[in-house]
Every structure is written in C-alpha cells, then in structure tokens.
Amino acid sequence: MKKTTLIRSVCMVGMAFVFSCSSNESPERETPIRATPEAFAQLKSTSLGNKVQNFQLDASQTGFFTTENGVFFTINGNCLSKNGNPVTGMVDVQIVELFERGAMLTTNKPTMGTLPNGDKALLISGGEFFLNITQDGESVDEDCDMVATIPSDITGGADTGMTLWKGNGGDQDCDGIDDDCDGFVWDQNVDPNGDPIEAEIQDGDGGERFYVAPFGDFGWTNVDRFFSDPRPKTTILVEVPEGFNDENSRVYLSYVGEPNALAYLDTYDATTGLFSEHYGQIPIGLECHVIFTSKENGQWLYGIKSVTITDGQTVEIADTDLNTANESELEALINGLP
Template sequence: MKKLNFATALLVAVIGFTACKKERTRPVSSVKNAKDFTEKLGSPKQTFSVKTSELPKTLSLANGTRITIQPNSFTMDGHAVTGDVTIEAYEMLTRSAIILSGTNTNHISGSPLISQGFIFVDAKVDGKSVDRMLQKPLTIKIPAKGQPFTQIWEGVENVADNNQFAWAAPGDAAGQNQQRDVKAVEDDFVFDFGKLGWVNCDIFYNSSAPKTTVRVTVLNNPGTMATFRGFSGETFVFFCATGDNVVAQIYTPDGANKVKSYDNSMPIGSVGKLIAFSIKDGKYYFAKKDITITADMNESLSLTESTEATVQAEITALDL
C-alpha cells in the first residue's frame, strides 16, 4: 500500500510540474518584423492556374473582384506564351487590408486619394513573371460599393528611389489607350487595363482645401521607418481620414524618428486618426491620436508595447 501511495504521489507531482511548465511556456510568434507582419496579416495571395488554350477566362477573387483574361495576352521576353500560366492576385478593398498589407493611398504628388479598392495581378510561367505589358488588356470588375464614379491609377513601387509606394496616372500599353474615368455599372467599376501589376480605383480627397505639410515624431521608436510592404524597417505611420477611405502613409524622412507628408499636400481642416505601429524582434508597438490637420502641423506619437491581436484589432476597427 505504501509503495502504491508513493508511486501515485510521484505521478501526480510529475503531472503537476509538467502542467505548470506548459502554462509558463508562451508560444513563439512567427512574426519577427514588419515584413513578416504584412505577409501574415495582409491581403492573402490568391492563385489560379489557367491554360492559354482555355482563354478567354474570368477569374473570381475572394472579395468580389473579377478579372477576364483574353487569348494571346501574354508574352515572355517578347515571345508569345502558350500552355500553363499561374495567375497571382491580391485584393485591398478595405482600409484594414491596405494598412495590414503595408500599402497606402498616396498619389505620386503626395496628395491623399480616397480608395475605392485596388488589386495586384501577376502572371507567371514556371515561376517567372511574364512581360508586364499585355498584348490584350485585362477586363477588371471591382465592386463600387455604392460609389458612382472613379479614376484608374497604377502603382509605383520605388517612389523617389527610396522603396516607398504611391499611385500615378497609367500610361498606355501596347498601343492601347488606357481608360481613366469610369462610371459604376450595376454597382461595379468595369474597365480594361493593359498592364500587370498594381491597379487602383481612387479619387482625390478634399482637393479644394488649402494644403500644408504634416510632420510626425515617433517617440519610443524601437526601429527605423518601414518601406513599402515592410521590405525594410519596422515602423509605419498613417493618417486615416474620418468618413473617407483615405490611408495616407507618412514616410518622407525628416530627421531621427521623424517623418513628414509630401510638402503642401495634406488638406487643412481634415479630421482623422494618426496611427503608428512597429514590429521589431517579435515585439509589437502601437500609438494613435485623433487630429484635425492645421497649417504647418507638428505632431508626436508615443509607441507603447502591445500585442499582435491588439494591433490587428485597432487597425481593423478603422474600416468604414
């Protein structure tokens, strides 16, 4: 009996020690930096396999975007592509998707745009991207969500040679006259686009108001300012306008832990929320402040340590 009691007590002690050890062990996050963050929580990649012999073909994306590919659209180094093609696409149709993906609604001039949704489209053969210029345009249909009118833009990935991102008027492709102004039809924006890459439906935000430069100091910044999609750096700063889907990233260097908007680009009187967040060495930091833009504005945000779930929830709460 004593041997049994001793064995039982020993077993209970071992189980208890193991349980306590498990409780004290926290799961290790796979997110170590801003790039990991955008890959995990940003817009997911959607992949489709198509055969050139099956074209034309319409692809339906998860959030309502539809892309129709015409026959004889793709070339590789100038030569016609035949056989199997892999289409990769991303949708950024909400404010949270834009921010979590490390993207923005900045015009190339720095003026904020109101996003009505944007996408990224690529086509690959054996893992290599085909020529960006298409021989026949894609027909793209993006949900208008009640908006009557939009303009078409293309993304520029290396603004001012500093690996930042903005939107510009698209040039013509392969002899095609690129459409710019689009009216909604049955609550969809439908248009042709002659290139692969970033495609946006946006209009200018509050363009009649006088403009100013907004400067932001990030206090307690654990890292450096992040570039497009977090490919380098750790810290993002955004202005999100109240009532409009504006995601203006403030990224122009202005000193240590300081960034500014493009000069004289932010509308005076605009109301919204200024946010900053950072991911460094697996730790999360966040700050926010309600602001009204004034002339020659200087603001500061003080980052405090947070969690992945809290940062994600704060950003998701910005959706309109």
C-alpha cells in the same frame, strides 16, 4: 478545534485578498523592442502573402476569375508570351485585392497619388489590385489588356470621378508579390494625349453598378480619385519614440469618414527624429488618426492617436502609446476607426 478552524478561515480569507489584489493589478508594459528593418519588412511581406488568391488558366482559352469580394477578372490566355513565344499549357494567376484601410496598412499599400507637379496627395480608392501570371515559376508577358470589373458598392457606390492608376515604387521594383516597396505611390494612367483614363461605370442586370478597369501591365492597379477638401492646408510632423525611424517603422494617417483611403508620412528627418507629410496637403480642422506601426516579438507594434489638424502641428507618439496585435486584430482595429 474551533480555534484551529478560525485560524484557517482567517488565513484563507487573507490569501484570497492577496490573490484578488494581485490579479486586479495590471503590470506596467515593458519598453517595446526596436525591430530591425529586415524584421519589419518581413512582417509586411507576410501580410501581403496572406492575401494572395491563386487561380489557374489554360493559355489556349480566355479565363474568367471571381475574387473573394466579387471582382470579376477577364484574361485572354492567347495573349500570353514567354521569351517572345506564345505560352501553351497551364499558367498560375496571383491576385490580391485591397479595399479597406486596415489591409492597406498591413501590406504597406497606402493611397497616395502623384500630383501633376510631383507632390503627393491622398486618393479615395475604389479598389487596389495586384495581378501576376507565371508558368513554372517564370514570369510571362501579357500582350493584350486585362479587365477587372469591380462592384462599386464595396466602396460605397459608384463615383463618376474615378480614374485608373498604376502602382510605382520609385527606384524599387513593385511588380512582384515579394518586392519590398516602401516608396510606393500611385501614378495616374493617361492616354496617348496625356489625358487621364477614366474608370467606366457599367450597370448590371439587377441594378448594381460596376467600375470597369482595363489594364495592360502586371503589378498593381487602382481605381481612384483625389480627396477633395476646400479648407486651408498645412504640413504636420510626427515624433516617434527614440530608436524608431523610416527603416523599422511607418506612420500613416486615417481620415475620419474615409474608410477606403490611407495616407502616410513619407519623409523622415534623422536629425530631428520627425516624420513629415512635407507637401502641405492636409486640411486644417481635419479629424484623423495618426497611426504608428512597427514589429515586436512577431506581432504588429502600433500606436493610434486621434487628432484634429492644426496649422504646423506636431504629434508625439510615446512608448506608453504602443500596443501589440496580430495581423487580423490590427486590421479590424484600423477598419473600425470612424
């Protein structure tokens, strides 16, 4: 009897040891699946759709809408027209607001602005906004300026250097919420004299400060200034795993200390397999994070590398650097970077 009990005890201990060992071992991750361009585009489109805020406006009135982050929109319904005729009845208003780099990444709306010479450089954002108005699913026109009044404390306080920008997709249409805009860049709004239109700073009754952004077109509007750094600049290259390219993946740069900005590498060489920021605008000595994104099994596939920029640097992203996360997890991770 005692012998039987002893044998059972030894067996149970042995089984527990085997279970403990196997449960503590982390199985090696399989090689990530290469997404199709269509699947990756759908992932970005879904993220953007998740951020739409819906309102309604009586076209005979002026509408006042406050977003989830406290941005105040003023829209004159009497200025709406459709096929050249004044709009009557109710219309649907769609608004998207992006302030942090995590949401800028998942919606593919980085803060890269066009320089006077046509090159692109990083913008520091006071807020990115999409606005569209439809009636019965048909687009309407706006014949007056709309106004967004934006609390500046969302992005760290008022900055007197902010100007207004319009989202531009190059040869792609970026005015609709479902438009695929992989060539997205910001162009500065200018007055009839060609001078940049400044974002006026307005003081509130309680001492708070706001950016006032008038804009006359539906689509994407931004309050920005160019990132400034006196250090010498360089171009960097990023090598991604074989099977990924500019159709099924993207590479972004998050600058340390700039939570309201997101750069991206907008060129890809199919021969070398390298992404590049080919304008030479990245400061040498800059601390940043190189962020690779794609899709795998319905989730975001990502890799993040912390780097300090050196002259002519090449950064490698390998399969072993990649992990998966859902939309909110990835945004929190990106927002949490220093």
